[in-house]
């Protein structure tokens with residue numbers, strides 16, 4: 022039996038309707054932007070393996086850092102113990118994060134980085150004697166992850182609806198006016214405002230202006246609540262700056278990081294907080310402790326790869342590559358404007374196909390059949406993409422060369438111009 026057949030007998034895949042989904046791609050190795058399959062195909066990873074990969078697959082320097090760390094220390098628990106990779110990574114992150122973020126709390130992935138921020142916000146106010154500040158203000162179309170808190174903060178959608186008995190209520194707003202109205206009326210009950218700065222990812226690749234992010238910071242200051250920036254997707258260069266908050270020149274009270282943190286090698290989450298938040302947990306009263314942790318907190322292998330990735334940002338023109346890619350994406354998507362609403366930021370280009378096209382005259386949103394049909398058509402051409410319903414997007418590793426990107430853009434254009442049904 023080949024790998025896909027064996028898989029289909031025993032494995033249950035994420036976000037996959039196992040009855041109708043095509044057999045999974047059997048990937049045997051990967052290098053740069055290319056994935057190689059058991060049956061001899063070479064496929065361009067056009068979504069950076071769910072947005073995590075930044076320097077390319079199987080990067081020699083990251084491989085070496087991982088192997089060296091494995092020889093030294095693979096893991097040790099992080100309550101009562103520490104190690105060089107975790108300390109050094111925290112030091113380096115604090116150096117490059119927006120000024121004012123002073124403490125790094127490690128967890129395992131993007132969802133846990135968000136859960137930690139939500140829990141820290143609630144307990145921060147509780148520790149300060151304001152336990153009524155416990156609601157969260159979030160944005161429509163948000164996506165913050167799949168654990169219960171992260172789901173609650175996300176848009177009420179097909180992703181979360183089956184779990185409505187588990188999630189807690191939040192206040193979802195559309196924009197600044199909406200947010201201000203709520204904060205004016207109910208600000209004393211708000212623990213934090215949570216946003217994906219500049220780019221809402223899974224909610225449909227929606228780009229927001231820097232003024233919006235700056236406006237949210239202003240409102241949080243005015244109504245004295247916390248601002249949490251979920252930079253799980255946008256962190257580490259994806260929008261053309263190291264962190265998306267830099268577009269607006271703001272510092273959030275907490276920032277959530279994962280995905281590009283380890284350049285797509287290993288799961289690791291970070292929630293970084295200001296000294297003011299950290300200080301609110303310092304007490305002789307042990308009940309004010311932050312009681313949260315995961316077995317693999319601050320895994321040394323993951324931290325070592327994250328450090329090697331930061332070395333690449335320091336030593337090579339990584340951010341310049343993202344800006345070069347951004348120019349190429351703009352030029353490549355421009356001729357497709359007639360087909361949909363185009364959005365480009367940093368290394369991300371998206372086209373929300375117009376609903377009057379027969380292509381999308383189907384269910385709206387994520388369940389739109391254009392998604393799987395287009396994915397299959399892209400794959401036939403050797404390009405791995407996973408449209409979000411009728412939102413087609415291209416988000417390759419930053420190391421993609423000009424000729425690889427131009428080949429991928431040609432495949433996207435050709436596919437979108439071919440009638441699908």
Ligand SMILES: Cc1ncc(COP(=O)(O)O)c(C=O)c1O
Nearest residue numbers: 130131132164165166222253254
């Ligand atoms: C903005 C944002 N937050 C959180 C998450 C959840 O991250 P993870 O899938 O690692 O749990 C994602 C994942 O796509 C994301 O895009």
